[in-house]
Amino acid sequence: MIESSSLPLYEVAVTAPIPGTLTYSQPEGIVEPLPVGSKVLAPLGGRLITGYVLAQLPNQAEFTGNVKPLSECLECEPFFPASLIPFFRWVADYYHHPIGEVIRTALPAGLSSVSNSAAVRAKTETVVRLCAPPSDQSATKLKQSEQKTLDIFFQHCGGSLIMPRRELTRLYAGASKALHGLAEAGLIRLEERQVLRDPFGDTLPFFDRPEILTEEQTAALSAITAAMDAGQFQPFLLHGVTGCGKTEIYLRATEHCLAQRKNVLVLVPELALSTQIEAHFYSRFGDTMAVLHSGLSAGERFDQWQRIMRQKVTIAVGARSAVFAPFANLGLVIVDEEHEAAYKQDDGLRYNGRDMAVLRARFAACPVLLGSATPSVGSFYHAEQGKYRLLTLHKRIDGQSLPSVEIVDLGKTKRPRTDWFFSEQLLTALRDNVAQGLQSLLFVNRRGYASFMLCQDCSSVVRCRNCKVSLTLHRGSERLICHYCGYSVRPDILCPECGSGSLVGLGIGSERIEAEVKRLFPQARVARLDSDTAGNRRAYMALLQQVRELEIDILVGTQMVAKGLHFPRITLVGVVWADSGLGMPDYKAAERSFQLLAQVTGRAGRGEHPGRVIIQTHQPGHYVLEAARCHEYQAMYAQEIELRAQLGYPPFGRLINLRFSGEEEQEVEAAAKAAADFLRIAAAKDTTPVDILGPAPSPLSLIKNRFRWQVLLKSGQPEQLHRLCNQLITEKKQQICRKSVRMGIDVDPENMM
Missing domain, CATH: 3.40.1440.60 (PriA, 3(prime) DNA-binding domain)
Structure with missing residues (x-):
């Protein structure tokens, strides 16, 4: 004892x-x-x-x-x-x-389960291993079925002297019983071995390694490899126009890191981009890489995690959660499309994968490479201030020029029909492209057929019963769907306010644009790429394969088509309505709109044919659209950085958003008010100024039957913000968050909705 x-x-x-x-x-x-x-x-x-x-x-x-x-x-x-x-x-x-x-x-889902029976386990299979070939004497004692089993084993084991039991019994049904006799005779041994669940399948395209790099690529790569050779933490911001070859720099830097016998972590913002980067890395490095993202099954994710832990792989590619990949010897961290808001987790642990990637590199004393054609304003400011080292690629590879961009004023331009969303300029360009056998891409930043259903009698909008948002009409499934909680009803309902049956679908969505394009161009092969048509990895890859093999003439899509895709035959990009993001109640609305426009513009003209982009808008004079037309990131940045300096928003100040939610609005409001009052009193005792904004209802004030209020903290001193949060948690949280009220702390919020 x-x-x-x-x-x-x-x-x-x-x-x-x-x-x-x-x-x-x-x-x-x-x-x-x-x-x-x-x-x-x-x-x-x-x-x-x-x-x-x-x-x-x-x-x-x-x-x-x-x-x-x-x-x-x-x-x-x-x-x-x-x-x-x-x-x-x-x-x-x-x-x-x-x-x-x-x-x-x-950790991957299933690894934190209390019950072992509920936890994800390694997948195993029984294999037959030859211990010793039968001698002439022992062979005469074998039963006919045992001898036949051995004969089939030798024919199909491929010289490895090991073979899956299920494969052997599939080839010869009598092997199932014969194996026991062979095992008792000491001729074979039955063993259990782990079988890896294949996360790649057979849908990844292959990409060749280019023989030479451009001068700009070579200079950027030299700076990165020098930091790796020095074994030091160094953040790089790789700012390169679309099509400049940033991915090849990632791959060459990875080759250099692997030569030093160190590991590489590669982050992408979402599944759509993950599959593209995966294909490039798998083409170059094969099974030496693991993948970590939500598109994997629980078992596949478990296997990939274990491969990293057991040092069976040297590279991990994945979405934001891959920042936790269990490498113990990191030599390089890469963050592709570093500007993407998708790196921010919106619930639970509200971490930013990009920021945590920089932190992991700092802990590992290795370089971190942040790449983007449209860097976040914060990252570019850090580069200006010397916190990051700026590497710039001004030119596309192979001398390709950036596409020409035309702004079409929807308020002044005539349309063939008022119920169509296409200007005459865009229709003509689409018609010419189809006639020439070239491919076109149409971008609309909303999915569904109609954004909302309006009652023609009382002018009310049909809303979700669980959320204060309008229901979106999806013609394919014949449902009105809430994109926040999933609630759905049939579209042939009566108006909930007045009982009228005169409901009409208004607004714009990718499904409606697809339907209109098919009516206008019946001879064209049209496809749609959004989360409704490509809800899983295989469907997504299959559709991209169709585009790659020129089986699609016009591709309609949402943000999934705006980034990372390289199709040389796409020469025309049409932005159906560029205004959807400009009016959002968020200080980053203009920045995000520019990034989206610049990214989707970059899909055009990446081959031998020049590219053309047509952007339709009701705000042709907006500085974001003018910057996108001229491919001028610096113009957008200069405008945004000046506005943020005036208002004290990041990068000149830091934000923490306190979110309160509950089933009773009065309780939620009272909790938010109590928190704001406490924070104002606590902040007054410090000489460092802190702005306490609110409490106020969140822009989306009801989601999934929970009312939402928020209190925003803003200061140029992040230490003071964190001190106030710690005070609130230790001294007040239990008092104000009674009954059903929950408080969430969102540090460096990306989404203020």
């Missing part, structure tokens, strides 16, 4: 909403010390909860008596390396999130 005073003590992060970590002693019946990163079952408040061992603590006899033992070690093989723990601690502190919940977010 081990004395309690001699039991090892552990620092454990439990997956519960509590601050800090807890101390437990060794589980009873286990002698060996638990490794850092192992998954344990810990008693907490009368229940058992999952936890992760962060450290073994010094054993103090006087302290041990008050420490509970861990109930069980669920998985003693570590799920993450010890080198990741300082990173987890920093993330927990910065985002005011329990460290156990940070680790649960980092």
